[in-house]
Amino acid sequence: MYGIGRLSSLANVKIPTIRYYEEINILPEAERSSGGQRRYRQSDLERLNFIRHARDLGLGIEDIRDLLRLSENGENPCVDADRIAAQHLSRIKDKIKHLRRLEKELKRIVSHCQSETIGDCYVIQSLANHALCGDEHKEGL
Amino acid sequence: MYGIGRLSSLANVKIPTIRYYEEINILPEAERSSGGQRRYRQSDLERLNFIRHARDLGLGIEDIRDLLRLSENGENPCVDADRIAAQHLSRIKDKIKHLRRLEKELKRIVSHCQSETIGDCYVIQSLANHALCGDEHKEGL
DNA sequence: CTTGCCTCTCTAGTAACTAGAGCTTTTATA
DNA sequence: TATAAAAGCTCTAGTTACTAGAGAGGCAAG
Known part of the structure; x- marks a missing residue:
């Protein structure tokens, strides 16, 4: 004790x-x-x-x-335990997919900005204007 | 309006x-x-x-x-905006790394279980006994 | 017996919303 | 113009998995 x-x-x-x-x-x-x-x-x-x-x-x-x-x-029976683990695994896979999309998009945005001031900062412009986005990044967790 | x-x-x-x-x-x-x-x-x-x-x-x-x-x-100056985006990018990279470790470990655990009952379910055993883990999965977010 | 550490309960705070109750305003139709 | 439906209002509480802190009491060593 x-x-x-x-x-x-x-x-x-x-x-x-x-x-x-x-x-x-x-x-x-x-x-x-x-x-x-x-x-x-x-x-x-x-x-x-x-x-x-x-x-x-x-x-x-x-x-x-x-x-x-x-x-x-x-x-x-252990199928229930297996199912819980398998579902969790698939949730993790989905999260990874989602984060990879974000990573790609952020890399693009960050590396693209070569300016000095906010006025023409690509980071800010990308956030203000969705059309500048290369890819989708709206779904999932 | x-x-x-x-x-x-x-x-x-x-x-x-x-x-x-x-x-x-x-x-x-x-x-x-x-x-x-x-x-x-x-x-x-x-x-x-x-x-x-x-x-x-x-x-x-x-x-x-x-x-x-x-x-x-x-x-x-836009360096501040760039820094925020870059820091966020690095947080995302860390999360991906972490999730990939979890993915690997879960895959191993799930695929390893071929039994019928909880008594010898590898999923349950792995959770009960850390020594069965192939890898580390304790750090990070 | 006292000192100091350990533990107790309880409340509130974290992040970013979401849901619902009960009520009022606006808009569309008759 | 009357009425009813749709839209909006505020306020409270719930979500996840804890974490922090206040103020009080327990426990073991010397």
């Missing part, structure tokens, strides 16, 4: 974040010391590690909640 | 968003009709188009505020 500070450094998750996870019920309510402080055990650390790891991969809290629920019974 | 609905469809920005932009002072306070409704003119549309365009490129409101301020005087 250890306190929240120790759990925090073991899992590499900040203290307020741990309390937040408890509040939104992805961590169970912690046991308390006689004075009311949270006390944790190994299983809490494991669950928190799972959460942090999933967060590092960019999964949202609701997906993580589903994954935790699924993982609680080893007999569950 | 037209109403907020028309401005909204001309600029392709939702009505509440326009009011929000006014509230945070990146759009000037609109003139009002005798009954108190907002009335806009061409210059408002141009400013709003500028904003939307910058948002489409992923720029944050504070950057846009700076760009708008700079663009108000054509004599201003």
Whole structure:
């Protein structure tokens, strides 16, 4: 049994974040010391590690909640977990696509500006006038 | 002079968003009709188009505020605008790098899972146990 | 028993909107 | 001109995943 500070450094998750996870019920309510402080055990650390790891991969809290629920019974079919991961992967691919379009457009705009003053700055002109854009950059996340 | 609905469809920005932009002072306070409704003119549309365009490129409101301020005087040097755009470009590059790492890791995890039940689902195992990760995916945005 | 660190709850703030309630104004039609 | 539909108004609260800070209380070492 250890306190929240120790759990925090073991899992590499900040203290307020741990309390937040408890509040939104992805961590169970912690046991308390006689004075009311949270006390944790190994299983809490494991669950928190799972959460942090999933967060590092960019999964949202609701997906993580589903994954935790699924993982609680080893007999569950794993297609649901696979689907969550696969959907997340496709969201990431979409984001990459979108960001690449932005990157391309910004590169074009930035490299194109050779002027001295705002009056004929290509950056400003591009923003003011969509017609100067080479490409589309309106969709997606 | 037209109403907020028309401005909204001309600029392709939702009505509440326009009011929000006014509230945070990146759009000037609109003139009002005798009954108190907002009335806009061409210059408002141009400013709003500028904003939307910058948002489409992923720029944050504070950057846009700076760009708008700079663009108000054509004599201003344009290095400041260029710097804002260049910094944004580098943030985008970083995000792409980060997302590509996640993509790689998720692909590995998803394709690796051939099981039927959660008990030996590679997705779940990877999340529970960081040692199964091929790569790092902890840094950055 | 005291000192100092750890932890507690609660509120509010972040970014950039979005949704909805309940009401008033404007516009189009009869 | 009367009325009804469409458009607009303000205000509050919700979204995501935390983070910061105030002010009070718990805990372990010496």
